[in-house]
Amino acid sequence: MANLGQSPSNYSSNFTPDGASSSAGIAPQQQYAPSGSTSGFRLSTIAEGIVEGGARALQSIAGGVFNFNFIDANGEVKDTVNDWRIRISMQPATADLFYNNPNAGVLAPLSSTAGVIFPYTPTVDVTHRATYGEQALTHNNYNAYFYQGSAVDRINITGEFTVQNIEEGAYYMACVAFFRACTKMFYGNSQLAGTPPPMVFLDGYGAHQLPHVPCVITEFNQQFPGDVDYIKVPIGLNNLRTTAGNQVQTNNFGVPNRIPTQSTLRVTLQPVYSRNNIADNFTLERYAVGGLIQGGNGTRGGFL
DSSP states (O other): OOBOBOOGGGOOOEEOTTSOEEBTTBOOHHHHSOTTOHHHHHHOTTOOSOOHHHHHHTGGGTTOOBOOSOBOTTSOBOOGGGOOSOEEEOOHHHHTTTTTSTTOGGGGGGTTTTSEEOSBOOEEEOOEEEEEEEEOOTTOSSOEEEEEEEEEOOEEEEEEEEOOSHHHHHHHHHHHHHHHHTTSOOOTTOTTTTOOSOOEEEEESSTTTEEEEEEEEEEEEEOOOSSSOEEEEEEOOSOSSOTTSSOOOOSSOOEEEEEESEEEEEEEEEEOOOHHHHHHHOOHHHHHTTTTOOOTTOSSOOOO
């Protein structure tokens, strides 16, 4: 897995939920484990961090906050259009109802990254398929085949997440909440009641690879591993950063959640193109030479 985190010079200071400073959200050994009693700590009701085993497992990367906003060599934030990482986003009007909403709540961390990005390089499976019907001919050595249609099958994305501190925990929960919401329709007292689940766009690795593909999320799987530690992270902070930089605010904590220090999220997307888009814009000649790609700022989406 490729770690896309910040360089050591960009490491941030972090705090435990009670405001005590720590390294990457992991309190020093003497702060969280009774002397000589690791098992006693596991049973302790005052445990606020992760246990010794988990702390040592993450010790080599303690203090490193994932580089959610892609920073170039000059220390500047790159435009999302030029960011090659896998991103699942929404068109602006829909994003205003979700992570760009002033009252975004748990989704707020996704605003700065214009949707969901994966902190480690995920596994992406894409299948292109052409279907042919079969006709058995009498007294013939070979069957006849006739073309029925083509399709891009479901796209499966599997991504690893690790959580070392409050900011990473909040981003993880924002991703989970986002994928959950994208499998639900507008219902009840919503002004958009009756509207199907929102459409998303998939970008990554350059415009000729995943060209802002319009998709719907058909399945989301969240893993709760049994062999990792869980740390307490307050979810729903009003502000994760100060105006000065990467310091985490400690004066307004949300609802505490136990977040796995390492887990896997799996998302299944189905590319969807409107009939008008296909009829008005698609030709095989243009598609073959790469003429039907769409930039990340587009609202229509490119052909995959």
